[in-house]
Amino acid sequence: MDIIKDFLLQLTFMVIPIFIYFTFITERIKSGKNRNVIMSILWGISIFLCMSFPVSIGQNAHLDLRIIPLLFGTLYGGFWPGVFLTALIILFRLYFGISIGFYNTILVLLLSLPVILYFQKSFANSKKDKRGKIAVGLSFYYCFIGLTIFGILREFSIDYLKVQIIHLIFVLVVTWFFTMLNEMIREIHQLRSEVQDSEKLRVISELTSVFAHEIRNPMQVTRGFLQLLNDPDLPNEKKEYIQISIEELDRANGIINDFLSFGKPSIYNNEKIEVGYQLERVINIIQSYTINYKIEIKADILYNCWTYANPQKLNQSLINILKNAIESMPNGGIVWITCTSTDDEYIKIMIKDQGIGMTKKEIDRLGYPFYSLKEKGTGLGMMVSFQIIHSFKGKIKVNSEKGIGTEFIILLPQIT
Structure with a gap:
């Protein structure tokens, strides 16, 4: 019973970082880099607690769940959090003195961390169920390596082997449970964020429907009178003023058209289309x-x-994204366009440029109204493009680096 009680205490140490992170951090800190730093610290605290209150087996043998915070910190955080947590384990284990257990810890980490880092990218790009399988598989690998090295450095005993089997089963179950819990909470937070964004955009949509037409009517009248005033006998300076006024009215009318496109219900007459053919038309x-x-x-x-x-709507979305890619390269360059199918039954459209690029903060704001990196941009065209793709049950991912370029990845459900 004492062993079970100690394992349940270790389980509590796993809950603390997840609870703190999703309760206090995600709502207050938007930067992904800062979130990784804080999450690494929280997982570090979890490792510290797990190693401070291990499950004791006899006089010299101890077990703990340090693998789970190390695993989660590396899989969700990446390379540097993984290195940080590994160094923390080594330094804290060194504090207890150099012994066979210390050498065991070093060897297990040296053999495990590269494997975890190797699967980190695959984990980040996978869906929830596959993430659970990857995490459980890595946990099994870590425990198996630890058991094997311990058996080489020390002699096996039946009692110790029984405890190791219990430890292995417990680690695998806890890894799967917390992976699913973490993914579920992440989905809930993402859904709540999307609902909040949808509510904001719904308000904009309602305002658009009410005011757009009323604004357009006097603008059209004004434009008509400006054209009438544009007499051939007028001085060139006044003709220039009239022309500028007409151009600005046309630009304002274009913004209203974007608003109306956004304000319309996103229920289109969808049909079975061949994406490669549509993409070729857009390129032409x-x-x-x-x-x-x-x-x-x-x-x-x-x-x-x-x-x-x-x-038509798909073409509109692709043209908007392509125009942004082209306009981001004032000195010329290359735009790469690919269309392939993925293993998870999606059509993948990739549009990559050599433009000015964007920071992580700018990417996060992409698709919001009135946010644009162009001098006279409104951000409405990109907002409409995002809405169109989402209406087809698709996804848009954006990768960018300042001064290097931007990559848009559009995923559309594939049918046969």
Whole structure:
């Protein structure tokens, strides 16, 4: 019973970081880098507690769940959190003195950390169920390595082997449970964030429907009178003023059109379309636009990729993203466009440029109204593009680096 009680205490140490992180951190800190730092510290505290209150087996043998905070910190945080937590384990174990247990810890970490880091990227790109399998598999590997090395450094005993089996089973169950718990909480927070964003955008949509047409009518009247005033006998200076006024009215009218596109219900007449064909049409349309910017488009399109979507709306979304890619390269460059199918039954459209790039903070704000990196941009075109893709049950991922370029990845459900 004492062993079970000690293991349950170790379990409590796993709950603390997750509870603190999702209760106090996610709502207050938006930067992913700062979140990783704080989460690494929390997992470090968990490791400290696990190693301070281990499960005692006899006089010289101790077991704890340090693998779980190390595993979670590395899989969710990446390379540096993994190195930090590994160093913390080594230093804390060194505090207890150099012994066979210390050498055992060093060897297990040296053999385990590279494997965990190897699977980290695959874990980050996987869905919830696959993440659970990866985490459990890595936990089993860590425990197996630890058991093997301990058996080499010390002699096995039946009693110790029984405890190790209990420890292994407990670690695997706890790893799976906390992976699922962590993923579920992350999904809830993401869903809540999306609901909040949807509520904000719904308000904008309602305001758009009420005011857009009323604003457009006097603008059209004003534009008509400006055209009438544009007499051939007017001085060139006054003609220039009238022309600028007309151009600014047209730009304002374009913004209203974007608002109306956003304000319309996102229920389109979807049909079965071939994405490769639609992408080829978009490239043909945008080719003339690239001439003024000295842009070269390189395309690698896989055909026979089918999805349910509205072809006009899909083209509108792709053109908006392509125009942004082109305009981000004032000195020219290359835009790469690919269309492939993925193993998880998605059609993957990739649009990559060599433009000015974006920071993580700028990427997080992308798709929000009135946020644009262009001098005269409103952000409404990108907002409408995001809405269109989401209406097709698709996803948009953005990877970018300042001064290097930006990569848009559009995932659409594939059908046969």
